[in-house]
Amino acid sequence: MPVSSLLRRIRFAAWVAVALGLTAGGVFFLTRNAPEIQKAIGGVARIGGPFQLTAHTGQPFSDRDLTGKPYAIFFGFTRCPDVCPTTLNDLSLRLEELKADGDKLRVVYVSIDPERDTPEFLAEYMKSFDKRIVGLTGTAAQIAGIAKAYRVIYEKVPGAAGDYTMNHTASVYLFDAKGDFASTLAYQEGEKSQLAKLKKLVGGS
């Protein structure tokens, strides 16, 4: 066999090996990253993510403080006359109804009006609710960050004399102990339905 023909065969075999390698690598990559890729192309979207805020106690509070236990997260503001206090009141009542199981749940309330809701003001405000509920606030950029991570909408609505109010997502989002989105509680949802969802959430942890 002439040398040139042998070289051609070797070159062909090398290309086949490269092609096989690429295919195998691709299959391995796709298999390993299937959940992420599925999410990226429109599967179940990931809700939540890293954040750094300040609690009403003045202590720093981040996403790491939400790991290992199921949690309920709700966005609002203290100059909200109806939905926000009602929801915080509902959550306080449900925590009491859960009795000892209430300690298996974390509940956080994030202000989407950080301009007016300082940690000091939240400290006063949160006195009206269950002590286990943590009020969170931060800089405008920090709030924008967590709202984006949790896919929460909020916007300022100008009012009279330079005053303003806020429109915002008002559902309570529930997450399981692994940090995966589980369910929501809606404004004016029945007490029994709310309690059933929370029982399921803490029972499964």
Place this chain on the structure above:
Amino acid sequence: MMLRLMHICVVLAIVQLPMPVRAQSQEYQAGAIKVTQPWLRVPPAAAKVAAGFVTLTNTGTAPDRLIGGTVSNAARVEVHEMSVVAGVMRMRQLQPGLEIKPGETVALEPGSYHLMFLDLQKSPVAGTNLKGTLVFEKAGAVDIEYKVEPAGARSSAKAGKGSGSGSGAGRNASQ
């Protein structure tokens, strides 16, 4: 089939009968506008705002508008519309006010329209009344008293659905 329908009708009629007789609601008259049981609930500690609720009936022949009012413990009162659609709460001031057509009853209630009390100066106490006024475009101003229900009340005990205790959902603010 007919029998079953009749049966259902009879059951419905019986269910209707023992409807709780409404306890006496506080009523006021402003011209052609009947004002029924103004109320609010205790807002959270240090809160700067609260919502007032009331039911208005236009017994006249011309439309009127609720354009504002006063309440003893707040600097300003506005008429607001609130809605929760697809999980998003939206709120806005109604200008020039909330229309009440002839023969119509409009309820300002949780989850809907409310009187927005701004710059609260003192937190109201459950079980007391707060003096205030409602102002209508045509009927003018009328003196009223808001009944203060516990925090978290979903309705006023008197204006509500006969639950008798405000709402059963009330939770007293732990000061």
